[in-house]
Amino acid sequence: TQLLEQSPQFLSIQEGENLTVYCNSSSVFSSLQWYRQEPGEGPVLLVTVVTGGEVKKLKRLTFQFGDARKDSSLHITAAQPGDTGLYLCAGARNAGNMLTFGGGTRLMVKP
Amino acid sequence: DTEVTQTPKHLVMGMTNKKSLKCEQHMGHRAMYWYKQKAKKPPELMFVYSYEKLSINESVPSRFSPECPNSSLLNLHLHALQPEDSALYLCASSEPGLESDTQYFGPGTRLTVL
Numbered sequence: 158t159q160l161l162e163q164s165p166q167f168l169s170i171q172e173g174e175n176l177t178v179y180c181n182s183s184s185v186f187s188s189l190q191w192y193r194q195e196p197g198e199g200p201v202l203l204v205t206v207v208t209g210g211e212v213k214k215l216k217r218l219t220f221q222f223g224d225a226r227k228d229s230s231l232h233i234t235a236a237q238p239g240d241t242g243l244y245l246c247a248g249a250r251n252a253g254n255m256l257t258f259g260g261g262t263r264l265m266v267k268p
Numbered sequence: 269d270t271e272v273t274q275t276p277k278h279l280v281m282g283m284t285n286k287k288s289l290k291c292e293q294h295m296g297h298r299a300m301y302w303y304k305q306k307a308k309k310p311p312e313l314m315f316v317y318s319y320e321k322l323s324i325n326e327s328v329p330s331r332f333s334p335e336c337p338n339s340s341l342l343n344l345h346l347h348a349l350q351p352e353d354s355a356l357y358l359c360a361s362s363e364p365g366l367e368s369d370t371q372y373f374g375p376g377t378r379l380t381v382l
Contacts, residue, residue, distance in 0.1 A: 188368030188369065190370055190371070192373070199373035200311070200358070200373045201373070202371075202373075249370075256371060259310065260309075260310060261309070
């Protein structure tokens with residue numbers, strides 16, 4: 158089972174600050190998904206990245222897939238309290254339907 | 269529509285009870301999943317159904333019994349659970365080969381076993 162290491166595990170910042178979350182692996186993924194989850198709710202899909210070097214933007218969120226498709230990052234600009242939550246990266250392999258989840262980043266944005 | 273629905277939202281059961289969790293999707297997806305998530309941890313895969321057939325069972329104890337009545341429904345039958353089975357149970361669906369198998373999750377069922 159390949160590992161997907163996510164960092165940092167926990168991040169507490171002030172409103173307006175920027176932050177970056179990283180997911181790294183020694184394995185190649187065919188795609189990588191980013192989810193945001195609030196307590197007691199299911200993960201909500203933010204983005205899927207597929208192509209090495211791909212950059213996708215979702216308002217203040219920028220997602221990047223590494224050239225070798227082994228790593229990914231999520232950058233949030235001018236964080237807001239509504240961004241508070243658990244951010245999960247999950248990588249998919251070509252074979253089968255299994256996702257490998259990172260350990261999650263718990264983000265708290267203080268007003 | 270990218271909605272996966274789950275019922276009930278919350279469930280409290282004793283160790284001798286039999287209950288079922290239900291999941292439904294209307295996206296035409298042909299793969300459906302059950303995950304278990306403990307607090308502050310990522311989801312852990314339990315079962316995968318692909319084209320209505322069980323394709324992956326991640327060594328889940330037999331007190332959890334999945335069922336896929338049709339391509340849009342997925343059930344998880346529970347019997348003789350233990351307190352450590354208390355968790356958030358998540359259902360997800362995807363279309364094999366579409367959007368790189370992106371999985372869409374339901375809101376979950378919060379299960380408490382007394």
